[in-house]
Amino acid sequence: MIVRILDVAIAGLLLGGIYALIAVGLSMQYGVARVLNIAHGEFIMLGAFITWWLYTMLDINPLVSMVISGPLVFIIGFILYRTLFTRLRASSASPAAFEGSSMLACFGLLFIIQNVAILIWGADMKGYSYLAFPVNVGGAKFAANRLVTLGFAMAIGLVFYLFLARTRLGKAIRAAAQDPAAAGLMGVNINQVLALCFGFGALMAGFGGTLISISYKIQPTMGLEYTVIALIVIVLGGLGSIPGSFIGGLLLGLVGSIVTYIQPGLSLVAYYVIFMLLLLVKPTGILGK
């Protein structure tokens, strides 16, 4: 019995690590740059496919290819913000209007990115095998790649948190999150910082995509599911809170694992039920004020 519980708990954490990472990305984009990026999952998909490409064509280790796929997706995100969203922000009458129109623009981006991906890689499921040998953890067996995934997700999250908490740029980002206008007056180049935030969100999505491609099958249309999960996690953790997103991700992974153990197929339903209850009872999330 105890082994069973441990089994479910570890499986949950393994799932939760990825959820946490992609949620941190969305949290940067929505919490700071105020763009509710419906196309977040598309950036994850891009990261996953770039990794798959590098592995199957050039035989590059997926964990190494992260240094290629992540920055690539970062640049796409950064340029998108500088060209598209900066313009939208300038022409929007109010912050609320910007939130609405930028969300819809992201929906257009979702279409564009998905179509380009299908044109390049085809619509079929893809996958590869890397570090797939079993490892024994406390009596339960897990594929080694899952454990590596969790380790990397945790490490990336931690590094990113330290970057936000300890560096000068991190401070500028936190200032922009609190009050963009005041931060601008204090000498923060606000357009640059917001674009960087959007880029960092994409970077996390790219890393998340790489990690997902190691342990799961990938497909150009896989994005929306991850977007929705990331959305649930950032509400669970409190909008804009990075530690909250991290804890929320792990929690949701645990819930998913428990529900899958009891009734497979209902885990997504359980996520939504939690999400909707949370929005009704405490929309500010577990760590929100």
Add this chain to the structure above:
Amino acid sequence: MDRVRGISKRPFLLGLLLLILISLATSPLYAAQYTVILLTSIFMYIVITVSWTMFSGPTGYISLASAAFFGVGIYTSAILGRALPLPFVICIGGLVSFCLALLVGALTLRLRGIYFVMFTFGLVELLLHFILWWEVNITGTTGRVVPTVSNTTVYYLMLITFVILMLTAYFIRHSKFGLALQSIGEYEEAAAHRGINVTALKTITFAISALFMGAAGAIMATRWTYIDPRIAFNPLVSFMPVLMAIFGGMGQLYGPIIGAAVFTYLEEFLITRFPYYYMLIFGIIMVVAILYLPDGLVGLIQKLWKRISESKYADT
């Protein structure tokens, strides 16, 4: 002067509307089968977009639950289609959506801004995955077969729904009810202090708009013959009305109609002409429309019209 012009313009406009309506009503007699099917799709999106705008336009609450109400209508049609005559099925489809919207509205319409958006979006996915699980585990199927009717019947049913919807939307817009809704969108606290029962008003309007979406779903199901949860609860149906309404312009009643008609035609055209690039082109059009047409097509036309008439005055 303005008043006189307004009165003298009215019979002309009414006549024009009547003429359009008659030509639409008789179109199955002379138009090709394909045109009738295309017109049905256009009216389907018009119905969804206008009913979306009915609630979200004046109040400013962006609802992404359209696909949920539409899908509920579709499933009502699939479950009751064999047992009851079609008009009843459509009414029940609308009513089920109406009740769902009442429930959702009463629970959530105190949520503001982005939380409401997220909740309504979650609703679609919740229903989709729940019904998917239910069908696989309880009923043991994934899809259902819907009894079909002729294309012309589907077309007329959609046209009738459209006319009823337009009358409803017109009366809501030109009544105290509509004025109260508008005031909620402008300043909710002030509206509440004015003695408007804000929550009740929002909820009932949300439910009325859901009623028409449900009815549209119940009608469309009969054309698709086979449905499953992924077809019925397609998130695209949630996003399209928002884009169509913005593309057309929400300032006027006819804005969303124009937006929906143009977008649906465009979608149909792109799918048949560029099946592999359709999403790409469509996405680019969406982004460009959001960037460059903040007031929609109607706003653009009004702006151009103003510029033309101003230059005319400047000449004389």
